[in-house]
Amino acid sequence: MVQVKEGTLDSKVPDGPITEKWDRRRNELKLISPTNKRKFEIIVVGTGLAGASAAASLAELGYNVKAFCIQDSPRRAHSIAAQGGINAAKNYPNDGDSIWRLFYDTVKGGDFRSREANVYRLAQVSNHIIDHCVAQGVPFAREYGGLLANRTFGGALVSRTFYCRGQTGQQLLLGAYSALMRQVHLGKVTLYPRHEMLDLIVVNGTARGIITRDLISGKLEAHTGHAVLLCTGGYGNVFYLSTNAKASNVTAAWRCHKRGAFFANPCFTQIHPTCIPVSGSYQSKLTLMSESLRNDGRVWVPKKKGDTRHPNDIPEEERDYYLERRYPAYGNMVPRDVASRAAKERCDAGYGVGSTGMAVYLDFKDALQRDGVDVIRSKYGNLFDMYLKITNENPYEVPMRIYPAVHYTMGGLWVDYHLQSTIPGLFVLGEANFSDHGANRLGASALMQGLADGYFIIPYTLGDYLAATTLEPVSPDDAAFQDGIKEAEGRLRKILDVDGTESTTSLHRQLGQIMWNHCGMARTEQGLKEARDQIRELRERFWTSVRVLGGPQTLNQSLEYAGRVADFLEFAELMVVDALHRKESCGCHFREEYQTEDNEALRDDENFCYVAAWEFHGVGEDPTLHKEPLTFQEVPLTTRSYK
């Protein structure tokens, strides 16, 4: 039985009207003088949008920063792969947008499972992000007059998305990366590329450092700091196949969880509706086709079951544009969770297309006729090229085939309004935290949140923590750090010593199957219970039959990978426990037992309007559930409708 505690979590949300909360808090936060900032050392783990922007901004303020990433360069973090855009409430198109509307859409899009005050602050700082990125030289799309262009994304009736063709994440990350490299040049940031965080060191209850492995030499190192910022992204790769980069993992966050940081809403994982379908068993990852394509592409399946005709031979009247049919107001621009479920529903009912029947069409025929090839190419050229390269089919001539795939994780380490976890001194930014997207993230909001946290929130809240806390000096030679190194060493040794017969990839793939079947787009009590048993069994198998070659004192990609999969095998169980306990459907969390007559998610606000933050007690042990109640004062709790 899961133990439940209430009243243990202090979200530190300021009092007062929502429009004034952040200003009020900023005025209350303690400051540190410029000369004293130099005395602090801040550890930043991860160099994606959240990590790079935080590291650069803190260094600009005068802090000494150590920035760690697992890639060979900070520029390669997975934020780089975000395609479509970044939201802001600029209202440049004069179409009725405002900070309040961006806030409203995000709360509603998250199906009322996010913290109102955080979301409002996110909408407030969104405009500053655009200003800052423009000043850095991010080449956003422009109108002929030279001013910034916008496009529409799912879950919104206004155009508030700023973009750089289909490579917005790349350009924003290169902006943050260049700011970071400037601080490296100025000596304020020390860079540790190809370093993986393997543990968090907690001294007297506060986060004081990390243990890392130098991925080239294999050397384990202890790093001390006055605070640790975790910016390590999401855990979508627990499903094996996802749109995440291959190295994206849960290890850093999971190690923090095991050291006392609560993990919030782990079962909230986003399945993105427009990805290239799975083609074979050797497949190593899935590729997203930006949601922006739904601006001009129309989603359909044949009206006849099992129709094997070529899509171009199926006449208009025999096509079912099911999103437009079911959701006339938003049509193809419904939020991601709604679009994904609708695709699954059609395919499960036997209307799917392609060789596997697990795909729907995304058709640009009408847009090409209306706007011409050149206009479509200028908007989506790189995405169409990518589709052609992967599938060998030309989307200018044949509709794309798409199917939902795991993409983003709304769950993450629990943080308060200051982005601080339940371990003082451990702050969590970007996708790695849980706070802003509730049970479903709207398109073009991930980039916004990562940069909001790094550029405009942590520079204020971190100073307050440091000013209010007395921290004893620590050294890498202290027992806490040396024990951390020994523990990490022992774990690596243990993996190598199994010397079994199964490859890590094969075990990871099996874990992915379990999660996709039972904790993916649709979940049931029975399926989740089975999944929990299967995960435990698989975890046991990992520790008796995994085979990893090579040694620990060298570059060993197999060992890195095995360590990450070992953590996924522990973490997966928590996801399932969370999904089991949440006996309602909300956003991406669809429990088949709880749905309306027309198959929409049925929330239970009476019993589940809270953040589920889990406390770790041991691998395989039941965690304790801490509830942070969610109150909605500004956006009244209503059933989400996009009809």
Next chain:
Amino acid sequence: MSDTLNLTLKVWRQAGPDQPGEFRVYQLSDVSPDMSFLEMLDVLNEQLLAQGEEPVAFDHDCREGICGCCGLVINGQPHGPLRETTTCQLYMRHFKDGDTIVIEPWRAAAFPVVKDLIVDRTPLDRIIAAGGYVSVNTGQAPDGNAIPVPQEVAEKALDAAACIGCGACVAACKNASAMLFVSAKVSHLALLPQGHPERKKRVLSMVSQMDAEGFGACTNTYECEAACPEGVSITNIARLNREYFKALFA
């Protein structure tokens, strides 16, 4: 497309930077033409693991052509035979049954081999650190629309900024020159008004760092452009030269 391929792979194996390297030959059968090149290497690595031989080390991450991690010289060509395509986006349908495929790491003095097919590309980061940015601190920016940028200028800047920093241009160049990489960043920021205040200083520091890292000079053979997966044009090198001389003699 369902016919599978049987391939002979000649793969560069090298235990470390100071160890001698060699080609090892592996046979791989039943390769699906719908596999990506890196998925084919995944299959090879599973096969090696089963035989008790250490898997081949290679850099990769996003596997959708944008992170710039992957990069192999395939049959003598960086990123393989397809134009404007990264290694991870190259599919096996572009090879024939019975082919021999030679797979090597980037070859350049400034990119020492770390292990097998992995090289050290940190010199590129140090070139960016030398000046590849606009010196603006968080909080200083004016409204985004306060700085209009003509559409064609923004598009041209994005063409240059599209560089993924993979280093294929260096690997393709007989002089192992990094001019295309440097010119892409210099052009991106020289084209935009935001980059103008530091225009001269930027180009001088970046070129000086490029030289210090041991990259060769440009002799206009255009191999870099042909190998670039993002189609970054050598007109950027012309712009870099112009910017450099203007800064030098101004």
